[in-house]
Amino acid sequence: xxxxxxxxxxxxxxxxxxxxxxxxxxxxxxxxxxxxxxxxxxxxxxxxxxxxxxxxxxxxxxxxxxxxxxxxxxxxxxxxxxxxxxxxxx
Numbered sequence: 001x002x003x004x005x006x007x008x009x010x011x012x013x014x015x016x017x018x019x020x021x022x023x024x025x026x027x028x029x030x031x032x033x034x035x036x037x038x039x040x041x042x043x044x045x046x047x048x049x050x051x052x053x054x055x056x057x058x059x060x061x062x063x064x065x066x067x068x069x070x071x072x073x074x075x076x077x078x079x080x081x082x083x084x085x086x087x088x089x090x
Contacts, residue, residue, distance in 0.1 A: 015071035017078060019061040019086060022054035027086050029078040031071040035062060060090050 013033040032038035065071040
């Protein structure tokens with residue numbers, strides 16, 4: 001799942017940008033090719049340093065993007081939004 005073939009025959013992975021709601025109510029934005037594995041890593045304390053010790057973590061929003069540059073641009077946009085603007089996405 002998440003793999004598609006471009007016209008030249010190469011296989012590329014779909015990238016996802018996501019928002020987590022931490023146990024303390026804060027929001028964390030990230031990007032990955034595998035949402036399930038990344039969420040498991042966050043919950044196991046092996047994800048981003050920010051999310052360690054802030055559980056329970058809940059995936060509250062995600063968006064698919066065709067490639068890494070697009071996903072990272074959107075992640076940067078999300079991180080620059082004010083909290084109220086992020087909450088409006090949910």
